[in-house]
Amino acid sequence: MKLNAIDERLLETIADLHGVPQGAYNIRKNGDLLSRLSTQNIEIVSKDGKPGIDVLVRPGTKNESVHIPVLLTASGMTDLVYNTFDVGEGSDVLIVAGCGIHNPGSGAAEHDGIHEFIIRRGARVRYVEKHYGEGEGTGERILNPKTIVTLEDGAYAELELVQIRGVDSSRRITEARVGRGAKLVISERLLTHGRQVADSIISVALEAPEASAEVLARSVAQDSSRQVFRASLTGATKCRGHVACDSIIMDSAEIRSLPELIATSPEAELTHEAAIGKISGEQVIKLMSLGLTEKQAIDTIITGFLR
Amino acid sequence: MLRIDKVTVSGDNGSGEKVEILDNVSASFDSGKMYAITGPNGGGKTSLAKLIMGIYRPSSGRILMDDRDITDSNITDRAMMGIGYAFQNPVRFRGLRVRDLLNIAAGQEMGGTRTSHRENMERFLRVVGLCPRDYAEREADGRLSGGELKRLEIAMMLARDPRIAIYDEPEAGVDLWTFERLLEVITNRQKNKKDGITIVITHNERFLKASDEILLMSDGRIQQQGDADEIWPMIRDDVACRWRASCGGELDEAECYR
Numbered sequence: 001m002k003l004n005a006i007d008e009r010l011l012e013t014i015a016d017l018h019g020v021p022q023g024a025y026n027i028r029k030n031g032d033l034l035s036r037l038s039t040q041n042i043e044i045v046s047k048d049g050k051p052g053i054d055v056l057v058r059p060g061t062k063n064e065s066v067h068i069p070v071l072l073t074a075s076g077m078t079d080l081v082y083n084t085f086d087v088g089e090g091s092d093v094l095i096v097a098g099c100g101i102h103n104p105g106s107g108a109a110e111h112d113g114i115h116e117f118i119i120r121r122g123a124r125v126r127y128v129e130k131h132y133g134e135g136e137g138t139g140e141r142i143l144n145p146k147t148i149v150t151l152e153d154g155a156y157a158e159l160e161l162v163q164i165r166g167v168d169s170s171r172r173i174t175e176a177r178v179g180r181g182a183k184l185v186i187s188e189r190l191l192t193h194g195r196q197v198a199d200s201i202i203s204v205a206l207e208a209p210e211a212s213a214e215v216l217a218r219s220v221a222q223d224s225s226r227q228v229f230r231a232s233l234t235g236a237t238k239c240r241g242h243v244a245c246d247s248i249i250m251d252s253a254e255i256r257s258l259p260e261l262i263a264t265s266p267e268a269e270l271t272h273e274a275a276i277g278k279i280s281g282e283q284v285i286k287l288m289s290l291g292l293t294e295k296q297a298i299d300t301i302i303t304g305f306l307r
Numbered sequence: 308m309l310r311i312d313k314v315t316v317s318g319d320n321g322s323g324e325k326v327e328i329l330d331n332v333s334a335s336f337d338s339g340k341m342y343a344i345t346g347p348n349g350g351g352k353t354s355l356a357k358l359i360m361g362i363y364r365p366s367s368g369r370i371l372m373d374d375r376d377i378t379d380s381n382i383t384d385r386a387m388m389g390i391g392y393a394f395q396n397p398v399r400f401r402g403l404r405v406r407d408l409l410n411i412a413a414g415q416e417m418g419g420t421r422t423s424h425r426e427n428m429e430r431f432l433r434v435v436g437l438c439p440r441d442y443a444e445r446e447a448d449g450r451l452s453g454g455e456l457k458r459l460e461i462a463m464m465l466a467r468d469p470r471i472a473i474y475d476e477p478e479a480g481v482d483l484w485t486f487e488r489l490l491e492v493i494t495n496r497q498k499n500k501k502d503g504i505t506i507v508i509t510h511n512e513r514f515l516k517a518s519d520e521i522l523l524m525s526d527g528r529i530q531q532q533g534d535a536d537e538i539w540p541m542i543r544d545d546v547a548c549r550w551r552a553s554c555g556g557e558l559d560e561a562e563c564y565r
Contacts (some may be wrong), residue, residue: 057356078495080309119422157387193558218401246401280398282394282398283398283400285362285382286394286398288381288382288383288386289360289362289382289385289386289392289466290386290408290411290412290463291383291387291412291414292383293383293385293465294383300403300411300417301400301402301403302402303402303417304400304402304403304404304407304417305401305402305565307402
């Protein structure tokens with residue numbers, strides 16, 4: 001596998017990778033497969049008739065990981081992929097995705113990834129997806145991920161969805177159905193700056209008894225960027241759901257935070273909390289009194305908040 | 308030595324009127340000594356602390372540290388010169404862990420994990436009675452109690468180890484056991500730091516008596532400064548005088564601070 005300095009930097013940023021990952025992996029660059037490795041328990045195969053892969057995790061697979069980062073380093077290109085993850089019963093795996101864009105030209109560079117997860121009975125998945133944009137070109141860096149999750153009975157999934165910085169436009173759609181006794185935790189972190197726009201739309205259906213979900217979103221909007229966050233929980237039975245969205249707004253940015261709870265059963269326990277506020281001057285002063293400059297203090301507060 | 312020379316700080320009284328928060332204040336703090344600042348609420352004690360830390364800027368007067376004029380230096384510069392301030396009301400941070408704040412206070416990377424840093428951090432937490440196993444990874448936000456945050460403030464001061472340490476009401480909001488511990492930690496630190504200056508803003512008799520000198524402040528002015536043995540009896544009488552006045556009697560200024 002040949003990686004240049006830009007590729008290496010992007011991989012490190014979006015997937016904490018220094019070279020070839022351990023375990024199964026599939027690295028895609030500019031619409032083509034760069035490198036792939038399946039293991040005994042995790043098989044990666046190309047889809048027939050459309051771009052993307054199927055990741056098949058054997059039942060009972062424990063403590064294994066699969067990395068599927070995407071690199072986009074060409075201008076004027078839209079990369080569309082459909083990936084399906086079938087995680088077998090009783091498995092416990094880490095899936096690291098993410099997309100890094102380096103746009104060197106004036107055309108837009110866009111990645112639209114559609115990820116579908118079927119998490120079988122009793123399986124546990126931690127899914128990490130980080131997005132990052134950079135590049136000396138003037139072309140836009142666009143990311144439109146869609147994540148569809150089905151949690152079978154007793155399954156557990158933790159989705160860590162992060163937009164680090166440098167993405168001009170993003171529209172993230174996350175849809176989930178949570179089965180009996182299953183639990184979903186969505187942790188979203190979002191930073192926008194400049195004139196960037198970001199929409200995140202999450203809808204979770206708690207349709208089976210004892211299903212539960214937590215959506216924990218934190219975001220920072222700097223400069224004149226705009227964010228819209230919509231999270232909808234639907235409880236149709238004895239279930240529990242909670243949405244917490246907490247945002248820091250700076251400069252002339254705009255944030256809309258719209259948590260929505262829909263209950264169609266008196267047994268559903270759904271709660272939400274939302275807060276938007278600026279960085280507290282007291283926090284900045286405290287950190288300055290510990291020796292940080294004002295800029296370092298603000299950066300530290302944002303880094304901690306979005307961690 | 309730290310010297311405040313005829314400093315006035317102006318501010319707003321909340322109704323849009325300009326008031327003197329500190330009014331022509333002069334005071335000096337010698338190396339190797341512990342000072343207590345006390346006085347009625349709203350008398351200017353915290354404002355004086357914020358002035359020394361660089362949070363408040365004077366409209367007139369000078370601040371000198373070892374004869375160097377530091378009046379125009381900002382908060383960061385003052386911190387780097389060796390001034391530290393434990394806030395009266397600890398600040399809560401969403402996302403920053405106890406460990407992060409102690410690393411920053413010690414001048415290390417926020418996420419630093421070097422063994423020596425970790426050991427120091429754990430030592431500072433233990434000194435103030437916070438078990439590292441239970442507290443190091445916790446966020447310094449609303450999930451910590453006021454008393455726990457107060458102890459963290461003191462731990463940050465220990466990690467920073469400034470030459471001039473200002474503690475703003477360290478006794479406020481802490482339980483009796485924690486108070487005894489903090490009193491010991493603060494006084495011992497001063498004893499072991501020969502060139503250090505400790506300034507404690509306090510309403511507590513034990514801190515007042517443990518100090519070398521007491522400054523009595525009210526109405527934005529320093530009314531008295533002197534040896535603790537001399538000033539403490541005056542304060543005791545003054546408290547009684549003002550208490551009588553607040554209950555319907557007349558305040559006799561001549562009797563107060565006599």
